[in-house]
Amino acid sequence: MISVTAAIQQIAACRTTWGKTSIPVTEATGKVITEFTPPEGPSATLPAPGTMLTSRHLATMSQSGITQVSVYMPPSAVFIGVGESEGSINKLTVEGTLSDYGIPLREIATIPAASPGMQKLLEASLDADLLVLCGDISPRTFFEAGVEQVFSKVKAHPCQAFWFGYSPTKTRVMLMPSDPFAVQVSAKLFLESYIRACWNMKPIRPLMLPYAEHRSPAVAQDEYVPAAMVHRNGLKVRAISFSGKTDIRQAAEAEGFLCHSAEHGSLEPSSLVPFYPWNHLA
Numbered sequence: 001m002i003s004v005t006a007a008i009q010q011i012a013a014c015r016t017t018w019g020k021t022s023i024p025v026t027e028a029t030g031k032v033i034t035e036f037t038p039p040e041g042p043s044a045t046l047p048a049p050g051t052m053l054t055s056r057h058l059a060t061m062s063q064s065g066i067t068q069v070s071v072y073m074p075p076s077a078v079f080i081g082v083g084e085s086e087g088s089i090n091k092l093t094v095e096g097t098l099s100d101y102g103i104p105l106r107e108i109a110t111i112p113a114a115s116p117g118m119q120k121l122l123e124a125s126l127d128a129d130l131l132v133l134c135g136d137i138s139p140r141t142f143f144e145a146g147v148e149q150v151f152s153k154v155k156a157h158p159c160q161a162f163w164f165g166y167s168p169t170k171t172r173v174m175l176m177p178s179d180p181f182a183v184q185v186s187a188k189l190f191l192e193s194y195i196r197a198c199w200n201m202k203p204i205r206p207l208m209l210p211y212a213e214h215r216s217p218a219v220a221q222d223e224y225v226p227a228a229m230v231h232r233n234g235l236k237v238r239a240i241s242f243s244g245k246t247d248i249r250q251a252a253e254a255e256g257f258l259c260h261s262a263e264h265g266s267l268e269p270s271s272l273v274p275f276y277p278w279n280h281l282a
Contacts (some may be wrong), residue, residue: 012197031050075129082135206274226254
């Protein structure tokens, strides 16, 4: 079991290349630039490699006379969810996260728990660049399919069951827990970190905000909980109350999630905490 920081570092170390392509600047919104050769003559400041291009970037590039731009190609991605209910819910989270980066899912499958077809389905998916699974799946299933383990479990609640490995060919394999909120946290921390590393984007950095209230730790590990920003004598953040496993409705009401570090004990008003907004892509 390793820390979230170590997990992200190991995931980034396993980055791979999915290819590049040249496209017209007019079609590059939402794509990530690889490199460029500015035209001769005066030119404006252009975005650095690893930048997700917006309409503002495209306007500047067009003004500088650039008509084509080299961008990263998306990976071939497959999703497998265990359980009809949670599998379908978790598919929406994974699909949405990939969509934010312009990555479509090549295949989607949801199967019953303990299905004898899991081994065959897993092996058939190992031609993809990226395979994301959600649910209670034994690591033995991966080992029997020839998938090598990078790490197993992280010191963080509720995503401690997260597993990461790779196939002998090219497939990076992520196993997320079945709990929908754990999948949302895992998608932000681990799936996005891997995509950004492959595309040379800046790593995810949480906002450090003062905590608005008092909060006692609920578990002995680092705890990731849904949170909302509040304007109370300046911008602050507070956890959204919940009991037991986080209800997905509470996460939907949140603007992101915060990390209550096990090292800090109780949070007091004005304690600085890392806050991860759901929609932060820069």
